[in-house]
Amino acid sequence: METSGKKFFLTTPIYYVNDVPHIGHAYTTIAADVVARYKRLEGYEVSFLTGTDEHGQKVLQAAQALGVEPQEHVDKLHKRFKELWARLNISNDDFIRTTEERHKTLVRDILQQLFDRKEIYKDSYEGWYCMPDERFWTEKDLVKGNCPECGRKVDKIKEHNYFFKMGQHQDWLKEYIKSNDEFIQPVSRRNEVLGFLDNPLGDLCISRPKERLPWGIPLPFDEDYVTYVWFDALINYISAHGSLDEVKKSGFWPANHHLLGKDILTTHAVYWSTMLKAIGLDPAHNLFAHGWWTVNGQKMSKSIGNVVEPNHLVDQFGVDTIRYFLLREVPFGMDGDFSHKALIGRINSDLANNLGNLLNRTISMMKRYHDNVVPEPTDPTEDVDLKEEFRSGIDDVHKLYSELAYNKILERIWVLVDTTNKYIDKNGPWNLVKSDEGKQRLATVMYNSAECLRVISLLVYPFMPGSAAKMMQQLGIETSIEEQGLESLKTWGGLKPGTTVQPGPQLFPRIEDKEAVKILAALESPAEESKEKPSAAKVEGICDQVLIDDFMKIDLRTGRIIEAEKVKKSKKLIQLKVDIGTETRQVLAGIAESYEPDELVGRTIILVANLKPVKLMGIESQGMLLAASDNGKIVLAGFEPEPGKGIRVR
Numbered sequence: 001m002e003t004s005g006k007k008f009f010l011t012t013p014i015y016y017v018n019d020v021p022h023i024g025h026a027y028t029t030i031a032a033d034v035v036a037r038y039k040r041l042e043g044y045e046v047s048f049l050t051g052t053d054e055h056g057q058k059v060l061q062a063a064q065a066l067g068v069e070p071q072e073h074v075d076k077l078h079k080r081f082k083e084l085w086a087r088l089n090i091s092n093d094d095f096i097r098t099t100e101e102r103h104k105t106l107v108r109d110i111l112q113q114l115f116d117r118k119e120i121y122k123d124s125y126e127g128w129y130c131m132p133d134e135r136f137w138t139e140k141d142l143v144k145g146n147c148p149e150c151g152r153k154v155d156k157i158k159e160h161n162y163f164f165k166m167g168q169h170q171d172w173l174k175e176y177i178k179s180n181d182e183f184i185q186p187v188s189r190r191n192e193v194l195g196f197l198d199n200p201l202g203d204l205c206i207s208r209p210k211e212r213l214p215w216g217i218p219l220p221f222d223e224d225y226v227t228y229v230w231f232d233a234l235i236n237y238i239s240a241h242g243s244l245d246e247v248k249k250s251g252f253w254p255a256n257h258h259l260l261g262k263d264i265l266t267t268h269a270v271y272w273s274t275m276l277k278a279i280g281l282d283p284a285h286n287l288f289a290h291g292w293w294t295v296n297g298q299k300m301s302k303s304i305g306n307v308v309e310p311n312h313l314v315d316q317f318g319v320d321t322i323r324y325f326l327l328r329e330v331p332f333g334m335d336g337d338f339s340h341k342a343l344i345g346r347i348n349s350d351l352a353n354n355l356g357n358l359l360n361r362t363i364s365m366m367k368r369y370h371d372n373v374v375p376e377p378t379d380p381t382e383d384v385d386l387k388e389e390f391r392s393g394i395d396d397v398h399k400l401y402s403e404l405a406y407n408k409i410l411e412r413i414w415v416l417v418d419t420t421n422k423y424i425d426k427n428g429p430w431n432l433v434k435s436d437e438g439k440q441r442l443a444t445v446m447y448n449s450a451e452c453l454r455v456i457s458l459l460v461y462p463f464m465p466g467s468a469a470k471m472m473q474q475l476g477i478e479t480s481i482e483e484q485g486l487e488s489l490k491t492w493g494g495l496k497p498g499t500t501v502q503p504g505p506q507l508f509p510r511i512e513d514k515e516a517v518k519i520l521a522a523l524e525s526p527a528e529e530s531k532e533k534p535s536a537a538k539v540e541g542i543c544d545q546v547l548i549d550d551f552m553k554i555d556l557r558t559g560r561i562i563e564a565e566k567v568k569k570s571k572k573l574i575q576l577k578v579d580i581g582t583e584t585r586q587v588l589a590g591i592a593e594s595y596e597p598d599e600l601v602g603r604t605i606i607l608v609a610n611l612k613p614v615k616l617m618g619i620e621s622q623g624m625l626l627a628a629s630d631n632g633k634i635v636l637a638g639f640e641p642e643p644g645k646g647i648r649v650r
Contacts, residue, residue, distance in 0.1 A: 008044040009252035010035055013260045014051040014096065014236050017077045018058050021084045022300065023293050023308040023338060024261060027326050031290070031406065032259045033090045034327065037462035038401055041486045047252045049240050050085065051096035052078040056229035057134050060215040070215045074099060084310060089319055089465055096240045098217075098233055106239040107232055108220040110279055111206075113244075115221050119165050119278050122222075125205060126158040134229050136205050149263075162207040162225060169274040170201040176273070182286055184269055185404070186333040189262060189289040193269045204271060206231040234272045237284075244279065255284040257404075265289040288404055291335035308338055316519065320464035321347050321508070327406040327463060344516050351508035353562065353602070354417050355456070358424075359507055361598050362449045363474050365429050366501045374450055374476065375443035376497040383448055387492050389419050390455055394489050397459055406463075413459045420452040421602070430596025450475060451495045457481070458489060467507055476501045510562065513583050555610035556626070556649035559585070564597035570617055576600065578607055578623070581645035585609075588621035594634040606637045606649055 012032050015025050029050060036048040054074040063073035078097055085092060096103060114120045128137045130147035137147065137154060147154050174197045177183055177190065184190035207225040208216065216226025237258070241250045260268055265287065273283045292299075295306040313322050325346050330336030366372060393416045400409045427445045432438035454475055461468035461481045468481055476499040477484075488494045511519070559578040567573035572590040574597055585607065606626040613622045626637040 006044045007047070007251040008036075008039045009047045009049070009255045010257040010259065011048075011237055011255055012050040013258075013264060014053045014098065014233055015081055016056075016058075017052045017054045017074050017081075018062055020307075021081055021310060023310055023313075023326070024300075025081070026084070026088060026310040026322075027293065028259050028261065028290065029085060029090055029092075030088060030323050030326055031332060031404070032257070033088075033092070034323075034406065034462040035257065035401065035404070036091055036093075037465065040482065041458070041461070043485060043487070046093065047241075048092045049094045049096060049237065050081075050090070050092045051094075051236055051240075052081055052098070053229065053233045053236075054078065054097055054099045055216045055226075055232055057213055057215075060213065063215075071099065087311065087314055087319065088323065091465075094240050096236050098236060102242070103236060103239040104217050106243060107217050107227060107235050109243065110235060110275075111227065112220045114164065114278055117278075120162055120206065121165070122160060122162050124158070125161050125163075127156075128154040129157040130154050134208075138202075159209055159212075161205045161209070162219065162222070163203040164206045164231070164275070164278070166204040166271070166274045167201045169277050170197060172277060173197065173201075173270065173273055176283065177269075183283065184265070185286060185288045189265055189333070193265065196266060196270070201270070204228075204231070204274075230267055230271060231275070234267070234275060237272075238281070244281075247281070254282045256286065258284050258287045259404075260287065260289055262289040262291060288333070290332050291330070294335065294337045296339050297337055313343075317343065317347065320467045321351060324351065324410070324464055328410045330407065332404050332406050340520055344511050344519065347508060348510050350414065352506075352510040353560075354414065354421070355460075356506055356508035357562070357601060358417055358421050358456075359453060359471055359474060361424065361601060362446075362453055363501050363503050365598055366446055366450065367503055369429060369433055369442060370446060372501050372503070374495060374497050374499040374501065375447055377444040377447040378440045379444055380493070382444055383423075386419070386423055386448060386452070390416060390452065390492070393419075394455070394459070398486075410463065413456065416452065416456055416459070420449060420456070423452070424449055424598075425602075428599060430599045447495070447497065450501070451492065454495045455489060458484065458486070470504065470507060474502050474504045474507075475499070510584075513581075554608055557581075557607050557609040558643050558645055558647040558649060559605055559607045560645050561600045561603050561605060564600040566592055566597060567617055567619065573616060574600070575619060576625075578605065579645055580607060580609060581647075585622040586620060587623045587625065588616045588619055589625045589627075591625070591627065591634045591636070595636075603636070604638060604643070604645075 010032055012028050015021070019025075032048060032050070036046050039046050052074070059074060060070055063070040066073065074097070082095060085095075098104075111120065125136065128139065128142060129135070130137065130150065130152065133147060133149050135147075135149070136157075141148055142154065143151070145154075146152060174194065177194055177197075184193055206228045207219055208228060210218075210224050210226055213226060216229065217232050219225045219227060237255060238244070238247045238253060241247045241252055247253050258268055268287050276283050293308070294300065295308060298306060300307050310322070321343070325343050328346060328350070329342060366374065393412055396412045397409050400412065424445070427441070429442055429445055432442040432445065453471060454477065457468045457471040457475070458481055465481075472481060475495065477495065484494070557580045559580040561576050562579050562584070563577040565575055567575050567588065570592070572592050573588050574592045574595065576587045576589060578585045578587050587607065608624040608626065611624050613620050615621070628635045628637065
């Protein structure tokens, strides 16, 4: 797709290379990827930057413990992040390492400029130093004598160092934050930074003596010192674009978004902003600090053993389901709680039952009623309400991107999914096909259903690029989503009549209850296993099998039909899969003369759950539906409103 000449720059933090990539790293990077993909669809030239922070005391100590040089150590470790981003389908345009020459060159150039302008000076320092955080603290900063950040022991250090005159920019920074509401988001984080700035802002120690820490970028004006890791690392956001002159000419600065965890907001809002002020660059347009992930209410910890490994999640559930879950489950900016149980719930409800079922039923009906060909709508002016709902939804999604309201974006898209499912149910293609007049309307209904799916595919693409591409493939659309762009959503009718659809496997296979129990048993940490597991305990257990004569002992359960198809060589039988909460049953019902299979999917019925299984036409039936006969027409028993699955009917 051609770009409009507009440029958009966003970043993740550069991740400390000595950390193992965890769910928090994945969360930030996926969030950035979604925005990058959306802005490309809008026609922007996007620069999406991520990378690794490879200097500092911890890297040196780890290398020494292994008996290797620090450079050799980081050359191996940074690959873990690059490999994970590839698995998660991250579309970053650049991956920067702080050990690269392009980065080290700009860091030294900036240091020299600031030193020449007397923004940096040398002075003696005596204070408390946190080795793990590589940070100095004053006496008043300490919490019970320990580091206020990590809570660990600090050491008293006295030495000469170089300082950046950060304090002289305090008044400017406070005023800048107060006059730019979008600069720091969410609002609660903005207020935290302003509260921090209510206290005097000291100058920043930006060096470490080589005799204590030889691993780092040497100061250009004093080779006996290396650059403080934070001063070094923050410059990555501009070193990726070259020299300061090249940065200014690139069109990518100021950055549109720095996405980061709340624990590093102060360094970005205060250190980085004042550094930019000193070197003559504007601050980034937006710093968005998201929350932390806990696991079943507990902080992630190696000692507890509950650290969530993204690679393991991908192995078990697939890439797109993980991308969807992380951004759907929690408002961006708030803390979130991860559980495999919640993940499986989202997969089954949102992805399998809703979006996946919509695609499957639409393609199946296109095959059944139109021989796999998208029909020409007989009256394109019909269904104004449906088209207006989609136009409104597209507008809402666009507005929500400006707020980085990922969960609300997905909620709005799923309203469109539900709207399409309801449109199909209301019009009932299975009934329209029965008359010549109905067949005229049927063509319009099937075209609009497929066009709805095209729009939904485009909207979900930034979140689930692989799944969106598969949806387009099943719809028979050969033009890539990137080529179509958001411009294709401005008018209804982007799907060309005559296109041949390509039926495929289920996009999001449902995780059945027995399988879910096994997954949870294998994946959950000991802390999670001590908590209540999903089981039949919340729903009364199925009674012992009985014959039909034992009617008084019958066990009636609510169930939701998730699949339905006619039994070959039978005029009356439909084969159903019914979810009753604790398991999925296969049921044969003699209702084909009254109901079409597509009409049944998603319907809540009453199942005789403890009826002894029987075989009909060689197929086992594990229950019986309750129904009435109304002048020869079968009418299934049901509810209004619908209850949950697996409820005992009395």
